[in-house]
Amino acid sequence: MAKPDNTTRQRILDAALDIIEAQGMKALTQPKIAKATGLRQSHLTYYFPRKADLFIALLDASHSRAAGQTPADASSVEAMLSTLVFDRGRMRFLLAILLEIDDDRELQAVLHAHLAHLVRVVATRLGRPAEDAAVQSFVDELRGIGLRHLSDPAPGERPSVAAVANRHGISLTT
């Protein structure tokens, strides 16, 4: 089902995620990844010809990593969305990808599918139809809030995800 372990490729992705987590998006450079993995810089572009390719690959990689840490019960949907949207690192990650893929249709499609998938997952976990318009607009608003949150020089408490949900006729307490 999953690709063969492909150790080298995976090592790159892991190192990249570590760097992002520890030093942020702007610090994610080929030299740093090379150092962390012991590979040559030029070698990295063999696996990921353009930086955008790496970014897109990281999309799934980070998802996998997160999946390994989070229990899949419905009660954690709120927490999941909260970090997804209010964690500055996470948000910047998304924005960076969005900017990097620029006008590349192919990569856009991958990202778009990824985002759509997330909405379906949330909807399902909330016991709603997979293509629920309310869930979509709920998540949309969350992302908008997250965007604004990102520019807040002194962010206080994280906004309540549940309150936003209510606004869209969604109850998080199953």
Add this chain to the structure above:
Amino acid sequence: MAKPDNTTRQRILDAALDIIEAQGMKALTQPKIAKATGLRQSHLTYYFPRKADLFIALLDASHSRAAGQTPADASSVEAMLSTLVFDRGRMRFLLAILLEIDDDRELQAVLHAHLAHLVRVVATRLGRPAEDAAVQSFVDELRGIGLRHLSDPAPGERPSVAAVANRHGISLTT
């Protein structure tokens, strides 16, 4: 009231806006601005020591430019928000700034104020109190949709701003 014309500085900002409009955010580089204005590259960093400084300055500059073209009647709020959020260039502009200012509190504050101001303007134009929570969440959701729109490889028609407004109990037809 306004700063003195400061021609050089303004010339830089104008050239920068032109480049962004014509070639997108990624094409906005010091060499290109230098060429367009006839200034030396090193000179640009005299006016804007860091790239983020230029970005922030562009925030107001683009606002001014847009103000000169748009009539200020209420009926155009919809159109204004539509381009603001669904125009890929505009959206990328915001994201680029967000990423570039990173953790600089000072610049974050400027951007944050800018975003807050926009909401107040929208609220006022809609005949609502300046600090209207509904308008805020309305704009938030729009931005979230805009974000998603940006990753759509084959964007169809722009979503209806009015429909989103209704969802937040806001009517655009004054």
Add this chain to the structure above:
DNA sequence: ATAATTAGTTGGTAGACTACCAAGAAAATT
């Protein structure tokens, strides 16, 4: 088994770009 093809790896380089700096020119103050 061995030849041939494909996948992975290396070192080096080209091309951009931001940021900085020392020194000189122009403008404004005193």
Add this chain to the structure above:
DNA sequence: AATTTTCTTGGTAGTCTACCAACTAATTAT
């Protein structure tokens, strides 16, 4: 007229992405 401040220049240091030609290891085919 002298001095201080602002503006301008040319040059450089340091990063980074992307590319490429050559080499090696691993697969696949004969």
